[in-house]
Amino acid sequence: MQLETYISDLLYRYDCVIVPQFGAFLTHRVSAKVHETTHSFYPPKKALSFNEQLQTNDGLLANYMAEVEKIPYQVAVEKIAKQVKAIKSYLVEGKTIALNNIGDLILNSEGKINFEPSLHINYLTDAFGLSQFTSGDITREVYKEKVEKIEKVIPLTITPETRKSRPYLRYAAIALIALTIGGFAASKLYVDQIENQNQLAQEEANEQLDAKIQEATFIIDSPIPAATLTVEKPTGNYHIVAGAFRVEANSEKKIQQLRDQGFKAREIGVNRYGLHEVVYSSHIDRNEALKALRTIKRTHNREAWLLVKAVD
Incomplete structure (x- = not known):
């Protein structure tokens, strides 16, 4: 049945695909989740459902069929109606309609359509390539115990001889810090002076521009008369x-x-x-x-x- 292929294609892009005079296939996003017992990770997906009440033709399915098969829109509408009629007749006979990549349809005892969605396909394009996987337990405590044992055997210390052996390094570090602070102070003072000069130049340029605009405004001798346009606006309820x-x-x-x-x-x-x-x-x-x-x-x-x- 080609109709199921068109429905499946549209479910990747839309949250609602209406089959005229039959019902609508709906999707809603389900977030990723983790099973606490099995440690299984499930990616986000679009959950699929069916609503028998939405039957009004919105043109989505028929337009897509007409575009793919290169046929007029009205011909596509008639082909859909013909396939829907066949599906309904099979359901009345008690048969199960299996729509590939979508799910199974069957009539219940009350004459309503029950839908069992297919679980092997994910219509959420953001989760393309993601699949379910199971992770083992993380053994953090084991590694912690190993590290503690190593620290007891090989302690990490700094001896006094090491500190006293190179006293000149301390003075070199102090001198370097002093030079760095002085350089930052001089650099900041220079930048502030440049910004002040730029601000004064900008204000002077703005005053000259305002004067030119006012002069251009007042020397207009023959202003163009204002035009009035009447636009007809569709009204009525x-x-x-x-x-x-x-x-x-x-x-x-x-x-x-x-x-x-x-x-x-x-x-x-x-x-x-x-x-x-x-x-x-x-x-x-x-x-x-x-x-x-x-x-x-x-x-x-x-x-x-x-x-x-x-x-x-």
Whole structure:
């Protein structure tokens, strides 16, 4: 089944992949962990789950299929619907649907879909190449005892003869420290003088620049009159929805297509599912919006619908 391959590809890049009229495969990040008993280290991963309630087509899966197979978007939507129909029929017959690299689907006694995710694949790209491993115990106390035994046998001391044998080194060190401190003091004084001179020069340059700006401001004899532009802003709480897209680039592409066809299309924001909503137009009057919706459903898109929403 090619559908499972497309879903698996998208799970690496997105946290939600919706299969229209079937459900959504969701991922959430799980941090790395250590098993205290077995001393096993597990890398971070994306845990996979299934939500049967999310069935509205967001265009992600269909757009990806259309791009890979070089087919029109609507053809991709029809192919997905056909495969979903086949999956549902197998589930009703009591069969288990095994989706490679994703997991197993089966109907329970209540007619709901149970999902068992596959555990052998990690969709978190940040953890690529990381695998589970087990570490042995760290024996810190053993090495500590060995070091203590060595110190008892070979003590580390400094004899008085060593200290008195080279008294001139002490005076050389004191002289070196004194020279270093004197050099730092002289260097700091020189740097401070340079910074003060730079500050005075900068202030003088700023005063000259302000004078030039004021002079240039007051010698304008014929100022250009201010221009007033009137920009028409789409308003209204009645919106005719063309689609909702998870990828913003797809929504921008849809807007351009609709504008080329004469519609006042725009994006009205992101809904609670994280989808970018694209509308044909927005209207203040409800009757006007319903009239426009009937025209669009009859001549352009039977799936268009009316959304009542306040948009800034």
